[in-house]
Amino acid sequence: MGPSEWLSMVMVSVGVFFFIAGSVGLIRLPDVLTRLHALTKADNVGLGFIVLGLSLQAGSLLELMKLLLLWPLALLASSCACYLVAEATLLQSRRGPGARRHVR
Amino acid sequence: MTQESWMEGTLAAPLLGAVLALIAGRSAASAIGILTALVGSAASIGLAFAVSRGGSFRYAVGGWGAPLGIDLRVDALAAVMLAMTGVVGLCISVYAVGYFRGKEAEAASSRTNTGPAWLFWPMWLMLWGGMNALYLSGDLFNIYVALEVVGISGIGLIALAGGSAIAAALRYLLLGLAGSLLYIVGVELLYAGYATLDLEQLRQRIDAQPSTWLAAALMTAGLLAKSALFPLHFWLPPAHGHALAPVSAALSALVVKTGFYLLVRLWLDVFAALGTEHVTTFLGALGAAAVLWGGVQALQQERLKMMVAYSTVAQIGYLFMLFPLASMSGSLTGALLLAVSHAMSKAALFMCAGSVLAVYGHDRIQSLQGFGALMPMTAAAFALSSISLIGLPPSGGFAGKWMLLSAALAGGAWWWAAIIVLGGLLTAAYLLRVLAFAFLEPVVASSTRAPRAMELTSLILAGMAIAMNFALLPLHDLLHAGGAR
Amino acid sequence: MSGDTLVLDLVLAGLLVFLAWRLLTLSDLFKATVLFIVFGVLLSLAWVRLNAPDVALAEAAIGAGVTGALVLDALRRLDARGPADEAQPLRLNLPRLVGALLVMGLGAFLLWSVLSLPPGWRGLSSETAAAMPRSGVVNPVTASLLNFRGYDTLLEIAVLMLAVLGVWTLNAEPMPPAEPAGPILDVLVKALLPPMVVVAGYLLWAGGHAPGGAFQGAAVLAAGGILLHLARPFNVANRGVVRLVIGFGFAVFLLVGLTLATLGGRFLELPERHAGILILMIETAAMISIALTFVVLFVGNARDNAGRDTS
Known part of the structure; x- marks a missing residue:
């Protein structure tokens, strides 16, 4: 294995570590907001490292560009989804414990 | 015109009409519907004549040919079913124009909205197109897709009635999906075993593997549920009994025949090499049970439409008595004649029920005194359809039952003959019970009249059911010339 | 099949069975819905493992995505009518x-x-x-769906059209989102909608030589439409232009088939020289119609905003 493959493997491993940490946080942390915190770290940083690692192995420019497009799109979607979930949680806690868990 | 162009017209006309009616919307839907019905029925009758002259033929859609592409197969059996759909479909369309015009007038006088009633046209034409596609198809997967078109459009049509019909439509949907699932698993097993979906190629390659038997059982179970054969009939009376009258007519007269047709194709042709005697006896026994159970249930119904719906459960049973008698000469002619005249008389009966509903505002049998005096044409249509359904001479029902009876007696199977006779007595009991009310003194003087188009089409259909008595010989010749089996 | 992928496959299959069991036995319908979506995603992975990337794409986009959104929406409509979400857990009886x-x-x-x-x-x-070589495309899946067995696909598009007619028949009431959508959703829509349209077009184009095609492209396009509906509720009433777009794909497909039949070929017999461009044409029309179909299924009503029946 050449140095670029080693580097690629290290980066993907770091990414996987963030995903595992995020998953552990999702299960272990006490409430929605802290869980969201763990989850988005995994999505943002973990996916970033994996994409970077894989892009070192890209066979063509087109493949590289597709890979690099993935990360900002996922970043955008996950941060917006995180915001929306957090907003819904806040709205519900304001409404009191009797409100339904998942109205929107 | 060549056989092929008649066939292309039969296939494409209802599909094209459906999408045009959808795009055109409320204002032009019924005009497009009638035009399509005229073209479609003319094409299917032309096709039947072409088959009677030129014999059966195959048609490779897309030009690829089986097993890669889809082959259509047009033989006498398919041609008869297509012509039946064409004739009855045209009458249902004419009736529907009058029916929905009446509804609109009613809605205008009470300042309400008929809502999406015009959606009847695209859905009904699509249902018609699906049935034509099914009868034409010679390919198991293509038949599955056609079954889905027929099923989904039927559900939408039932739901048009709103209210309690929606629950019936949902039950029909769930049952139809379960039936399709069973059918498609069977198709996949057959494809895995024989690497073809073409009926003709399957017939040549089939052998008695365990997985072939499993496939046959699954497909049969699915199709039995779709054709509402006892004991899988429970969904039919609520669905057919609650739908709008033209919808009930289409479902009860035409749609239930699709499952029967496919089972005839499968068990009397494709699976014939499996050695199918016990299967055909089993199907016949279910048919016999349906004749008795449906008849007894029909006798107990309070509402006219529910009674007619239970009558369908019984009459489907008659058709299935073809299976044990299939080796006797004349039995297929008899069963087909029975199917065609049932389509005509059952459509006529549901049309009568719709006309009665339009005049009386209800269809409680006990309160229909004097409908003969109020609506003589409808009463005449009811009486003529009853003659054919009971099997009194001269009528299509009589000729068909006669052929089945003589086939049963020629084969020494007197028990099937006994069921045929007993079922006729039951039919007479529940139909004459309604007719008796026609001759009583009217209690209420109703000023509303059913639109002329409605009463007239039901009478024409009933008259055709009688006239089918004389279709026996031509049908027999067609089946032999067109090479069904 | 080597040992390490066998382990992956076994884990995948086991997870699928476990998820199916859980989502059937859960009494909380919301959790069951989430599991259903996860089930769809894992199922699409299973299709990838079975070397069926076309099916995997369709499963992810339609099975998990659009269907998941539909089920969530149905759940929300149930919620709006009162507590209906605690289904009976499945107990074993005879x-x-x-x-x-x-x-x-x-x-x-x-x-x-x-x-x-x-x-x-x-x-x-x-x-x-x-x-x-005679099919006009390189991807055998597209060749089967649009050429060898194009007639099946024509009838399948009819089924989708019928689904819209069913929704209009039921005449469900419009159901705008419960809360006013915040500015973030708006930003998301503005940022994502253009690339979604591009991706849909790409999937359609790619279908000729790689996994993709009309259904997958339509699912992406429809996801964009549903997202837009969530951010800025709109109405897809039973109006002339909507009906035209819904019927467009089926009409184009049918008319191409009929034209070829009248020009001397058989119904849907695509001539070898023009098969590629005809397939692209049929698929483009089908994609637009299917995408709007999914959006109508989600938005689901036949009334305009004033509550009048516009049909």
């Missing part, structure tokens, strides 16, 4: 036991049937390979 045993027996029989297929079973793949 009829269910008999049913379960029957299904398990059937499953075992099916498994045995698959295992008893001759090794190296190839179905129609050699016939397909031989016909590919």
Whole structure:
């Protein structure tokens, strides 16, 4: 294995570590907001490292560009989804414990 | 015109009409519907004549040919079913124009909205197109897709009635999906075993593997549920009994025949090499049970439409008595004649029920005194359809039952003959019970009249059911010339 | 199949069975819905493992994505009518036991049937390979769907059209989102909608030579439409232009088939020289219609905002 493959493997491993940490946080942390915190770290940083690692192995420019497009799109979607979930949680806690868990 | 162009017209006309009616919307839907019905029925009758002259033929859609592409197969059996759909479909369309015009007038006088009633046209034409596609198809997967078109459009049509019909439509949907699932698993097993979906190629390659038997059982179970054969009939009376009258007519007269047709194709042709005697006896026994159970249930119904719906459960049973008698000469002619005249008389009966509903505002049998005096044409249509359904001479029902009876007696199977006779007595009991009310003194003087188009089409259909008595010989010749089996 | 991928496959299959069991037995419908979406995503992974990337794309986009959104929306409509979400958990009684045993027996029989297929079973793949040069495309899945068995696809598009008619028949009330959408959703829509349209077009184009096609492209396009509806509720009433777009795909497909038949060929017989461009044309029309179909299924009503019936 050449140095670029080693580097690629290290980066993907770091990414996987963030995903595992995020998953552990999702299960272990006490409430929605802290869980969201763990989850988005995994999505943002973990996916970033994996994409970077894989892009070192890209066979063509087109493949590289597709890979690099993935990360900002996922970043955008996950941060917006995180915001929306957090907003819904806040709205519900304001409404009191009797409100339904998942109205929107 | 060549056989092929008649066939292309039969296939494409209802599909094209459906999408045009959808795009055109409320204002032009019924005009497009009638035009399509005229073209479609003319094409299917032309096709039947072409088959009677030129014999059966195959048609490779897309030009690829089986097993890669889809082959259509047009033989006498398919041609008869297509012509039946064409004739009855045209009458249902004419009736529907009058029916929905009446509804609109009613809605205008009470300042309400008929809502999406015009959606009847695209859905009904699509249902018609699906049935034509099914009868034409010679390919198991293509038949599955056609079954889905027929099923989904039927559900939408039932739901048009709103209210309690929606629950019936949902039950029909769930049952139809379960039936399709069973059918498609069977198709996949057959494809895995024989690497073809073409009926003709399957017939040549089939052998008695365990997985072939499993496939046959699954497909049969699915199709039995779709054709509402006892004991899988429970969904039919609520669905057919609650739908709008033209919808009930289409479902009860035409749609239930699709499952029967496919089972005839499968068990009397494709699976014939499996050695199918016990299967055909089993199907016949279910048919016999349906004749008795449906008849007894029909006798107990309070509402006219529910009674007619239970009558369908019984009459489907008659058709299935073809299976044990299939080796006797004349039995297929008899069963087909029975199917065609049932389509005509059952459509006529549901049309009568719709006309009665339009005049009386209800269809409680006990309160229909004097409908003969109020609506003589409808009463005449009811009486003529009853003659054919009971099997009194001269009528299509009589000729068909006669052929089945003589086939049963020629084969020494007197028990099937006994069921045929007993079922006729039951039919007479529940139909004459309604007719008796026609001759009583009217209690209420109703000023509303059913639109002329409605009463007239039901009478024409009933008259055709009688006239089918004389279709026996031509049908027999067609089946032999067109090479069904 | 090497040892390490076998482990992956077994874990995947086990997870699928476990998820199916959980989502059937959960009494909380919201959790069951989330599990259903996860199930769809894992199922699409299973299709990838089975070397069926086209099916995987369709499963992810339609099975998990659009269907998941539909089920979530149905759940929200149920919620709006009061507490309806605590379904009865499935308890084992005698009829269910008999049913379960029957299904398990059937499953075992099916498994045995698959295992008893001759090794190296190839179905129609050699016939397909031989016909590919005349099909106008390179992707055998697209060749089957749009050319060899295009007639099936025509009727399947009819089924989708009928689904819209069913929704209009039921005349469901419009149901705008419960809360006013915040500015973030708006930003998301503005940022994502253009690339979604591009991706849909790309999937459609790619279908000719790689996994993709009208259904997958339509699912992406429809996801964009649903997202837009969530951010800025709109109405897809039963109006002339909407009906035209809904019927467009089916009409184009049917008319192409009929034109070819009147020009001397058979119904849907695509001439070899023009097959590629005709397939692209049919697929473009179908994609637009299917995408709007999914959006109508989600938005689901036949009334305009004033509550009038516009049909």
